[in-house]
Amino acid sequence: MSSTQYTKKIALIDCNSFYVSCERLFNPKIRRKPVVVLSNNDGCIISRSNEAKALGIKMGEPYFKEKEIIVKNNVQVFSSNYSLYGDISRRVMRTLKRFNSDIEIYSIDEAFLDLSNFSDNEIEDVGHEIRSIVLKWTGIPTSIGIAKTKTLSKIANHIAKKKKSGVVSLVGIENIDPILEKVEINDIWGVGKQLTKFYNKNGIYNAKQLKNKSNTWIKKSSNVLSSRTAMELRGIPCIDLEVTSSKRKSCVVSRSFGKRVENFQELREAVAGYSLNASEKIRSESLVTKSITVFVRTSPFQNQYGFYSNSKTVDFPIATNNSIEIVKSALNALETIFKNGYRYQKAGVMLSHLSESTNNKNLFSSERDEKINSLMKSIDNTNYRYGRSTLSLASAGIHKRWNMRREYSSKIDTADFYSLPMIKAI
DNA sequence: TCTGGGGTCCTAGGACCC
DNA sequence: TCTGGGGTCCTAGGACCC
Numbered sequence: 001m002s003s004t005q006y007t008k009k010i011a012l013i014d015c016n017s018f019y020v021s022c023e024r025l026f027n028p029k030i031r032r033k034p035v036v037v038l039s040n041n042d043g044c045i046i047s048r049s050n051e052a053k054a055l056g057i058k059m060g061e062p063y064f065k066e067k068e069i070i071v072k073n074n075v076q077v078f079s080s081n082y083s084l085y086g087d088i089s090r091r092v093m094r095t096l097k098r099f100n101s102d103i104e105i106y107s108i109d110e111a112f113l114d115l116s117n118f119s120d121n122e123i124e125d126v127g128h129e130i131r132s133i134v135l136k137w138t139g140i141p142t143s144i145g146i147a148k149t150k151t152l153s154k155i156a157n158h159i160a161k162k163k164k165s166g167v168v169s170l171v172g173i174e175n176i177d178p179i180l181e182k183v184e185i186n187d188i189w190g191v192g193k194q195l196t197k198f199y200n201k202n203g204i205y206n207a208k209q210l211k212n213k214s215n216t217w218i219k220k221s222s223n224v225l226s227s228r229t230a231m232e233l234r235g236i237p238c239i240d241l242e243v244t245s246s247k248r249k250s251c252v253v254s255r256s257f258g259k260r261v262e263n264f265q266e267l268r269e270a271v272a273g274y275s276l277n278a279s280e281k282i283r284s285e286s287l288v289t290k291s292i293t294v295f296v297r298t299s300p301f302q303n304q305y306g307f308y309s310n311s312k313t314v315d316f317p318i319a320t321n322n323s324i325e326i327v328k329s330a331l332n333a334l335e336t337i338f339k340n341g342y343r344y345q346k347a348g349v350m351l352s353h354l355s356e357s358t359n360n361k362n363l364f365s366s367e368r369d370e371k372i373n374s375l376m377k378s379i380d381n382t383n384y385r386y387g388r389s390t391l392s393l394a395s396a397g398i399h400k401r402w403n404m405r406r407e408y409s410s411k412i413d414t415a416d417f418y419s420l421p422m423i424k425a426i
Numbered sequence: 427t428c429t430g431g432g433g434t435c436c437t438a439g440g441a442c443c444c
Numbered sequence: 445t446c447t448g449g450g451g452t453c454c455t456a457g458g459a460c461c462c
Contacts, residue, residue, distance in 0.1 A: 039447090039449075040448050040449065041446090041447090043446075043447055043448055044447060044448055046448070046449095060448090061447085062447040063447080064445080064447080065446090065447080080448085082449095106444080107444045107451095108444075189443080190442070190443080191442090192441060192442050193441085194442090195442085223441095223455075225441090225442085225453075225454070248451075248452095249451090249452080250452090251450085252449075252450050252451075253449090253450090254448090255448085255449080256447085256448065256449090259445095301446095301447055348449090350450095405446090
């Protein structure tokens with residue numbers, strides 16, 4: 001029965017403890033030691049090495065809550081360095097593309113790859129080859145799950161994470177029920193906290209049970225997404241591989257402050273700065289925005305000072321990516337929601353209803369618009385060449401006492417990155 | 427005095443993902 | 445004292461129309 005078969009095969013390649021692995025590339029001394037990477041502002045733990053996991057350090061936990069274990073066990077701590085992780089990520093993705101250009105880059109450390117063009121018999125070997133080449137060329141260890149649908153490949157990947165070989169294929173297995181039975185409902189891709197609660201209430205605790213539940217019941221009592229998940233568990237592809245990178249629909253820039261902000265002027269500076277970053281981002285992708293939302297809030301964890309959270313959305317008459325116009329609207333919006341007497345913990349802006357910038361002159365464009373466009377271009381070029389915020393607007397402030405904490409940065413700069421020697425595992 | 431029914435479009439908020 | 449940031453999609457419900 002082992003004639004050559006070419007059934008549908010999707011692989012999910014997931015980098016192990018990605019941020020930790022990136023830091024390890026440049027610091028071999030921490031290879032077998034417990035390591036964690038912190039979120040912005042050194043707030044939460046967002047990446048842990050296996051050694052750190054073994055110590056019981058939890059994902060997403062506030063840093064200060066784990067500090068005791070960390071100090072006691074001499075865990076290595078790093079502030080996050082996203083430009084570095086982004087660069088390594090691009091190298092990993094480039095490597096994966098060699099196996100098939102039909103790839104969906106799902107997140108900074110994950111990609112779905114269509115491997116249907118390999119036969120069922122050889123697929124597991126292909127998985128091992130991908131894994132060893134990525135390791136050799138980028139230094140990043142991965143786990144690989146292969147199955148008929150994206151949801152099943154996620155499950156295979158989940159199992160692969162715990163295996164030394166790092167590769168698990170469900171392709172060609174007649175009955176996967178015994179495997180699905182061991183997968184808890186909340187470990188299924190697309191099933192979060194609320195759905196877990198709901199399914200448990202209805203006696204569903206594992207993937208096999210969900211797979212066998214009727215579609216009409218699921219759709220009626222939940223929604224179409226849930227029924228798609230169930231279909232995918234049955235091996236019927238419902239969630240397409242998104243090969244073409246579609247233009248995004250919104251762009252958010254927000255930060256928690258390094259220390260609480262009470263002063264309106266400082267809040268203005270922060271919001272102006274975030275607006276500038278967001279404008280620059282959409283310009284670099286040739287997008288324009290139709291509206292901006294500004295939001296501010298105090299800490300949801302410290303109620304003794306009173307909780308306040310508010311947002312304001314302003315529409316632009318004509319879609320724009322002009323920094324000056326965007327900052328102006330943002331500050332106007334901020335004025336309407338700012339309230340005196342609160343200790344603000346976070347603020348942000350969101351540009352929505354993004355669309356492609358046509359660059360065409362329209363009825364309302366003027367010579368002044370042309371000048372502004374070329375001004376934006378030269379600001380972007382200068383900032384690209386000499387580092388972000390070389391050129392800024394006065395409203396974005398200079399002192400920035402509220403800036404993020406980043407105490408444990410490895411200080412590896414992407415500008416340095418290309419001057420470093422190539423990494424090759426032996 | 428009786429006060430329909432069905433359709434579209436938009437938005438806010440929720441749930442999920444990494 | 446200290447609790448991240450950036451996305452997508454779906455649904456319910458309101459506004460509006462005929």
